[in-house]
Amino acid sequence: MIKQGHIEIKDVSKIYDPLGVNVLAVEHCSFEIKPGEFMAIVGPSGCGKTTLLNMVAGFDTVSQGEVCVDGACVASPKQRLTPGPDRVVVFQQGALFPWKTVLDNVTLGPKMQRKMGNKEVTEKARQLLQIAGLERFEKEYPMNMSSGMQRRVEIVRALINEPKILLLDEPFRALDAMTKAVMHKYLLDLFDTIGKTILFITHDLDEAIYLSDRVFVMTTRPGKLKKWIDVKIQRPRSISIKITDEYFELRKQAITAVHEEAMKAFERGERELAR
Amino acid sequence: MEMKARARENITLYREYSWFQRITRKSYQSVVNVSSLRKILSLAVAIIIWHLFSEYKIFPLARVPSPYEVLLETSRYVFTKQFWLCAVFSSGRVFVGMFAGCVIGIPLGILIGWKRHFKNVVFPVFELMRPVPLLAWLPLSVLMFPLTELSIVFLLFLASGAPVVINTILGVENIPTTCINAALSLGSKPRDILIRVILPGALPSICTGVAIGIGFEWEATVAAEMLSGGFGLGYMTWEAFILNIYPRVIMGMFAIGAAGYFFTGIVRAIGMQLTPWRKLF
Numbered sequence: 001m002i003k004q005g006h007i008e009i010k011d012v013s014k015i016y017d018p019l020g021v022n023v024l025a026v027e028h029c030s031f032e033i034k035p036g037e038f039m040a041i042v043g044p045s046g047c048g049k050t051t052l053l054n055m056v057a058g059f060d061t062v063s064q065g066e067v068c069v070d071g072a073c074v075a076s077p078k079q080r081l082t083p084g085p086d087r088v089v090v091f092q093q094g095a096l097f098p099w100k101t102v103l104d105n106v107t108l109g110p111k112m113q114r115k116m117g118n119k120e121v122t123e124k125a126r127q128l129l130q131i132a133g134l135e136r137f138e139k140e141y142p143m144n145m146s147s148g149m150q151r152r153v154e155i156v157r158a159l160i161n162e163p164k165i166l167l168l169d170e171p172f173r174a175l176d177a178m179t180k181a182v183m184h185k186y187l188l189d190l191f192d193t194i195g196k197t198i199l200f201i202t203h204d205l206d207e208a209i210y211l212s213d214r215v216f217v218m219t220t221r222p223g224k225l226k227k228w229i230d231v232k233i234q235r236p237r238s239i240s241i242k243i244t245d246e247y248f249e250l251r252k253q254a255i256t257a258v259h260e261e262a263m264k265a266f267e268r269g270e271r272e273l274a275r
Numbered sequence: 276m277e278m279k280a281r282a283r284e285n286i287t288l289y290r291e292y293s294w295f296q297r298i299t300r301k302s303y304q305s306v307v308n309v310s311s312l313r314k315i316l317s318l319a320v321a322i323i324i325w326h327l328f329s330e331y332k333i334f335p336l337a338r339v340p341s342p343y344e345v346l347l348e349t350s351r352y353v354f355t356k357q358f359w360l361c362a363v364f365s366s367g368r369v370f371v372g373m374f375a376g377c378v379i380g381i382p383l384g385i386l387i388g389w390k391r392h393f394k395n396v397v398f399p400v401f402e403l404m405r406p407v408p409l410l411a412w413l414p415l416s417v418l419m420f421p422l423t424e425l426s427i428v429f430l431l432f433l434a435s436g437a438p439v440v441i442n443t444i445l446g447v448e449n450i451p452t453t454c455i456n457a458a459l460s461l462g463s464k465p466r467d468i469l470i471r472v473i474l475p476g477a478l479p480s481i482c483t484g485v486a487i488g489i490g491f492e493w494e495a496t497v498a499a500e501m502l503s504g505g506f507g508l509g510y511m512t513w514e515a516f517i518l519n520i521y522p523r524v525i526m527g528m529f530a531i532g533a534a535g536y537f538f539t540g541i542v543r544a545i546g547m548q549l550t551p552w553r554k555l556f
Contacts, residue, residue, distance in 0.1 A: 058460075084459075088461065089456065091453045095453040095456070097454060097457075097472070097476075098552050099552050108471070112461060112467050113461075141551075143552060161462070
């Protein structure tokens with residue numbers, strides 16, 4: 001039974017204040033993610049998904065409320081930002097260091113935390129790269145790899161730190177459909193074997209339902225809870241679940257919820273332009 | 276299939292070359308090919324036009340020495356000790372100016388690009404001083420430094436410092452926020468961020484800045500070496516003008532151009548060695 005990686009988000013709000021105009025990005029969000037749960041957040045673009053993740057990761061301050069990991073408060077308005085390797089983020093793109101080879105990218109985290117010896121780190125990195133099918137590319141620079149491979153390297157770079165929680169910020173956004181399918185399979189298998197808590201941000205409903213245990217549908221800005229969708233499909237999952245009735249039913253729920261919000265965002269956008 | 280295998284073999288072979296072999300091989304390939312023939316042709320055409328214009332006294336080049344006169348003067352002057360001393364002096368000054376430009380310019384650029392508050396304090400002063408022509412700095416550099424050499428090097432430093440600083444700022448500002456966030460997320464301290472993210476991330480841009488800066492320095496040699504009493508390619512050119520030896524003026528122009536080309540080439544080659552990830556192979 002997995003004990004670590006319990007995230008509690010208690011009444012979190014975020015106000016941006018550029019040029020003295022207050023913009024409420026996230027409003028009174030409260031939920032918790034159980035240890036070893038795969039949770040996805042979906043919502044229309046600009047709804048504050050990434051803001052929420054940045055607050056959990058410790059890149060952005062919290063205006064109100066607090067975020068707790070395993071009972072310890074990691075983000076609150078009074079606290080300093082505490083990004084760290086216990087909650088590693090995997091980004092959309094461009095977060096691999098282009099000046100480092102694949103192996104150096106992967107080993108960077110443990111080296112900076114000075115937790116393990118160099119030899120040990122390299123060995124572990126090679127092992128993880130092999131699982132990801134990348135052992136032949138350890139001396140390549142990220143620029144020379146396909147975007148699917150880059151994403152895998154980034155996931156490996158996160159995993160080597162043995163984080164309690166993986167935060168994925170639309171990691172498969174820039175991938176084509178084929179590569180995406182492969183990456184979904186990789187992530188599902190990975191989740192079944194490592195059993196970490198995963199918070200997954202996406203705007204792709206299919207992806208959210210296919211991968212996660214629970215989907216948090218966010219409203220348009222200011223982002224708050226619109227709807228919870230429980231995905232009770234058995235794991236391990238394969239691509240064939242995408243044609244079951246259960247899947248369609250969930251998808252219908254999600255589409256209805258998100259579509260409403262997307263329309264609101266669209267109309268508001270027009271109003272803002274007209275003003 | 277066979278072709279593919281051979282291509283792969285070639286690539287691995289290429290990787291097994293030492294850096295020296297790579298450079299020599301590459302430079303051989305880049306010198307002897309069709310496009311370099313075209314370059315030679317264009318140079319030849321330019322010289323022929325120059326010759327015709329000065330020979331038949333056509334407007335802008337009516338009183339300018341012909342290529343033949345320049346060649347004659349060059350063949351006479353290029354083997355003298357005087358000329359090579361000038362080249363060595365200028366190169367030394369350019370090098371010292373560049374060194375100072377890097378030592379001061381790179382940290383300054385990194386601070387301006389990284390820390391917003393520092394930028395607010397320092398950048399206005401920098402931007403105010405940057406467009407001031409070098410000749411306008413000349414009296415001030417005489418007043419500031421007790422030695423002529425120091426004044427000259429200071430002027431060259433001014434010429435090279437600006438592009439180094441600007442390009443360093445650009446390089447730092449262009450590092451994606453996600454890169455810095457990723458480093459934070461992997462557990463790095465501010466010092467690690469500086470050494471492992473900011474510096475390598477800005478390095479390609481810094482190299483470009485140094486390459487541009489060294490070109491600017493050679494451009495500035497004539498103005499800076501007006502102060503010099505003895506040697507320097509810029510001094511030589513200016514002195515030839517005062518002594519009415521016009522072919523030598525043109526020879527000096529070519530010498531400065533060639534030196535600038537050579538120095539920039541060296542800086543670019545070093546830059547490529549420092550940033551191997553830019554080689555798209």
